[in-house]
Amino acid sequence: MKTIWNNETINALQSAVHAADCVLLFAHISPDGDALGSTLALSMLIGQLGKEPKLVLDGTVPQQLRFLPGWEKFTRPENVQVSGKVLAISVDVSCPERMGTGYPLYQSADVHMVIDHHATNEGFGEYNWIDGAAPAAAVLIYRLYQAMDKPVSKEAALCLYTALSTDTGNFIYESVNGECFCIMDGLMNAGLDLSTYSRILFRTKEISFVRILAETLPSLRIIAGGEIAGLQTTMDQMNRAGADPYHVDGVVDYAIDLENVKMAYYAHEKPEGGIKFSLRSIAPYRIDEVAAQFGGGGHRQASGLSIDLPMAEAVAKVEAALTAALEGQKSL
Numbered sequence: 046m047k048t049i050w051n052n053e054t055i056n057a058l059q060s061a062v063h064a065a066d067c068v069l070l071f072a073h074i075s076p077d078g079d080a081l082g083s084t085l086a087l088s089m090l091i092g093q094l095g096k097e098p099k100l101v102l103d104g105t106v107p108q109q110l111r112f113l114p115g116w117e118k119f120t121r122p123e124n125v126q127v128s129g130k131v132l133a134i135s136v137d138v139s140c141p142e143r144m145g146t147g148y149p150l151y152q153s154a155d156v157h158m159v160i161d162h163h164a165t166n167e168g169f170g171e172y173n174w175i176d177g178a179a180p181a182a183a184v185l186i187y188r189l190y191q192a193m194d195k196p197v198s199k200e201a202a203l204c205l206y207t208a209l210s211t212d213t214g215n216f217i218y219e220s221v222n223g224e225c226f227c228i229m230d231g232l233m234n235a236g237l238d239l240s241t242y243s244r245i246l247f248r249t250k251e252i253s254f255v256r257i258l259a260e261t262l263p264s265l266r267i268i269a270g271g272e273i274a275g276l277q278t279t280m281d282q283m284n285r286a287g288a289d290p291y292h293v294d295g296v297v298d299y300a301i302d303l304e305n306v307k308m309a310y311y312a313h314e315k316p317e318g319g320i321k322f323s324l325r326s327i328a329p330y331r332i333d334e335v336a337a338q339f340g341g342g343g344h345r346q347a348s349g350l351s352i353d354l355p356m357a358e359a360v361a362k363v364e365a366a367l368t369a370a371l372e373g374q375k376s377l
Contacts (some may be wrong), residue, residue, distance in 0.1 A: 077211060093196075103124055127154075180212060253292045257296065297323040332345070
């Protein structure tokens with residue numbers, strides 16, 4: 046059951062935190078800037094309430110986000126020790142499966158909360174604060190700071206900026222609204238070093254990324270009369286570039302930014318097998334429903350999915366789905 050932000054729900058959160066002996070915060074697998082930044086900012090807020098939460102992540106923090114203060118506090122679920130009354134809060138987690146191996150630990154808690162901005166989230170806690178219109182989970186965390194009248198530290202401002210800017214494509218997605226810039230005003234006043242961290246997030250590239258790009262760009266495919274573009278990378282290419290899977294973040298932009306392109310995909314082989322796809326679209330076209338067809342998800346203009354098939358077969362299926370979606374949406 047979804048609920049809205051109001052005094053009752055804010056009071057419920059504060060009461061649950063105060064009543065808990067142990068507070069667990071869960072980010073989703075393959076964490077992005079919003080998942081990590083929002084979770085860290087919430088942990089700092091809970092710290093102001095007198096509790097030291099434990100941060101749970103099935104996976105590791107990507108190298109390019111290890112400038113976030115407190116990133117090293119994320120712990121794998123199997124290494125987390127709990128005692129007493131446990132409060133579990135998922136942040137930016139659209140469904141239980143997105144917690145990976147952390148979900149059993151989440152389930153074992155005495156009280157469960159959900160803080161999320163994915164409209165598809167059906168609410169899997171006793172307390173569910175879900176706003177599908179919010180551009181990022183960071184918006185909800187910032188609202189919490191304001192509702193509780195707690196100051197945003199310089200460190201929390203960096204976490205919230207990272208979360209908000211990355212989930213809005215550096216403030217270019219259709220979801221961006223006036224509240225985003227009101228929040229940015231508050232973060233700047235809290236001491237955010239915008240010039241330094243915007244460059245780190247959106248301009249600085251690792252050498253491995255450039256090498257992956259050199260391997261990948263020749264694979265460019267243009268279909269649907271020039272309105273769908275695709276790129277793909279094999280594990281052999283990734284190995285030649287000396288890259289890890291996290292180095293591919295941002296490659297899909299080179300497809301969606303092409304002139305006249307309305308939808309785009311980037312496919313890369315995973316070390317464990319199968320193909321991971323990043324999907325993008327230009328408003329008003331949406332690709333979240335395409336991702337959902339394959340068990341994936343995300344936002345209207347930015348989603349992802351995985352398929353356990355060889356590259357050629359997987360690409361053929363996704364291209365067919367994107368083409369059908371594009372034509373179907375044109376007729377609306």
